[in-house]
Amino acid sequence: MQNKKLVIVAHPNIKNSKVNKRWIEELNKYPEEIVVHELYSRYPNGEFDIKYEQTMLEKYDTIIFQFPIYWFNCPPLLKKWFDDVFTYGWAYGASG
Secondary structure: OEEEEEEEEOOOOHHHOHHHHHHHHHHOOOOOOEEEEEHHHHOOOOOOOHHHHHHHHHHEEEEEEEOOOEOOEOOHHHHHHHHHHOOEOOOEOOOO
């Protein structure tokens, strides 16, 4: 495991978000400590590379999720990411 932190950003309109956009700009100044992973820019079509995502999550001991709250929930792409990436046998339940 690395000491780096993984920040998963799920903001569907980051270009128009003053606070979140600025926060990401600041985090990107510290690449030796923080990796920023922007879901909406990496997966604009909503089709995830599941193995890549799982492998990346396994590399970090600290994972931070940053997203706007919609009616007490996360944006649709982040919900889909949780459903697709946190699979039975990998994230929970019996393996193999």
